[in-house]
Amino acid sequence: MKSIQFYSALIGAACCASFATAAVAQETIKIGEINSYKTQPAFLGPYKMGMELAIDQINKAGGVNGKQLELIIRDDNSNTGDAVRAVEELYTRDKVDVLTGTFLSHTGLAVTDYAKQKKRFFLAAEPLTDKITWADGNRYTFRLRASTYMQVAMLVPEAVKMNKKRWAVVYPNYEYGQSAVATFKKLMKEAQPDIEFVAEQATPLGKIDAGNVVQALADAKPEALFNVLFAADLAKFVRAGNQRHFFKDLDVVSLLSGEPEYLDPLGAETPVGWVVTGYPWYAIDTPEHNAFLKAYQEKFNDYPRLGSVVGYGAILSLAEGIKKAGSTDTEALIEAFRGLEVPNTPFGTVTYRANDHQATSGAFVGKLAVKDGKGVMVDFKYVDGADVQPTDEEVRKLRPAQD
Template identity: 75%
Template sequence: MSFRLSARDGALALLAAATALMAHAQGGGAYRIGEVNSYKAQPAFLEPYRKGMELAVEQVNAAGGIDGKKLQLLVRDDNGVPGDAVRAAEELIAREKVDVLMGSFLSHVGLALTDFAQQKKRFFLAAEPLTDKIVWEQGNRYTFRLRPSTYMQVAMLVPEAAKLGKKRWAIVYPNYEYGQSAVATFKKLLAEAQPGVEFVAEQATPLGKVDAGSVVQALQDARPDAIFNVLFAADLAKFVREGNTRGLFEQRAVVSLLSGEPEYLDTLKGETPSGWIVTGYPWYAIRTPEHQAFLDAYQKRFKDYPRAGSVVGYNAILSVAAGLKKAGSADTEKLIAAFRGLEVATPFGPITYRPQDHQSTMGAYVGRTALQGGKGVMVDFQYMDGGRFQPSDAEVAKLRPAAR
């Protein structure tokens, strides 16, 4: 059977070809950023994170882009699974031809992408995963990390924990890389700050599957003077609800990693315990010009308030933009050189990516939880500059022997 294109069909074919060429040309005039993250697995943090990225992309592009080239964001979901994350990264590089790879939330997923970056010799900005291994034991020359690490955030809390003067401590944490790392660092630093401290109970729970009743009972049976908590998201809500019901937190000090972030306080609502020492993000009470500008822009764009994830997503795009500007291209080696010592202006003030271990000096807020108007907030807080809570160059050299 033979056929001939009608005039109309021919015109449509030409139009489709022209559109494809135009799209290709536009893509060629943009820096394509491939972002891999656990959007479905961790929506409380990552939906605001995505909004923060989108706001930063819009602002950079509205200002003319990077030397005239716009930013284009391509997002993939990794389902919280390392293998899925690697496959998504492969697809972004091979099929979508992205210039820069960034993202990840869960620490074990971030480590998989860190290894992928080394294997493929591609620049990777780990925006959110907190494990210290990303910049130390398993660090490599291709990977940089934005958010303050587990070590840094625990180091921010330890001086406050030591001031409590409590001898007997119990610990509860999610039993994967992030939780294990947080606990090891807390034990080490608190023992150094408060010789003679005892750790009388330790509850390691499956991520996302905490049996809150048995955990709370085990902690009560140990009769600790204080508790160090590393649970977050739904696990934290279950732990707090059960602990409130059984009186675990009455007359007992609690130091808790990340629990002052609005992502988690919003979930706790009126069940928020008062007086916990936490790291977090009190967006409603930060009075600096840099943060106010970000807050105004975010609320105008999304008709919502920012969460901690919003700032991380925003800062990640600002970091990539600053790196591309300094490098003058998306060439991997030029980006690596640009990011070593890179300074970035953020809503938390200026941050720097350390040449020693590729960790940024982005900090966090430390304060206490309180109930105001039926919802959880942070009070008595102060900003902790991340640059103050990182090991010395000599220590980093020992921790990062294989990275070049």
């Protein structure tokens, strides 16, 4: 009899523990995040830190709708098949409530399509391809970071001021690079009809033959260059160009090259005078950025990179959207994100447009210089993403009907 009473008590305790666990689970919002951590660590290491800072701050302030946020991360190996499998695992095994992430454009597009097929909300934090919010856009996908079109449009006015006729282009040969060059050519021809593109080098991502690329560009004798290379490819290209004095008297506009992830490794080899988009964290003086910088440095004893800003902004966006929706229900989130305003990101308030689901995140445009042996941005200005987005009428032509 005592034995029966003992086991009954044990079973009762187990049931109570089970109910307690379920109660805890119900008090947690699981955010599934998918990205190319192994292949793109320079950007995604700081990106993860930015997410962690935002989650810590939100949870300490009471969470979202009374629930704590939990981040569950998977690596996509920069492969579309792995990305889709990892996302499916996040839902089936980890039981996530909402999905965000991706870095490279092709993996971002794969997850965008998954969201459409499975009817699941997806916040594309970083991938830049225009297709995510235009040609391949869908009602389930929103994007935080300024798109390829937007960032190229920020650089075009500076390129036009150079008043150069003979241009060359160099870019990584995949969706992002192809899209950036196509947009640059289109916008430049509209602004400067007599422009000529005299050389074009499309390099395999992460496998640039820098010496031959520089030589091929130099042989065309361009007056100006549009560069889209980033990460290790950029460093190799700059080194080869400096060795061959290719950049002497050459005007250059360059996408992303002012971001610390890609600028810092150049050090004293930084090409002075390039006009770039980037993130001069050391010289931004706004209340939102000052608060972010202070909190980031206190938590990590390090300075933020652009990835830190994107990761932080992605979590803030999800938190604000879930709060407005009142749940993580897909349809409720879609309605909440259309026109959603996210205050207090490091770059100020960001708004998600209802027509194409693109956020108004901006970027800094300035020139490269060397200070104390390090690359820095000078003479920079912040360009609001809202100022370089197409009109509603143009978006209707670019984006298929989704509702």
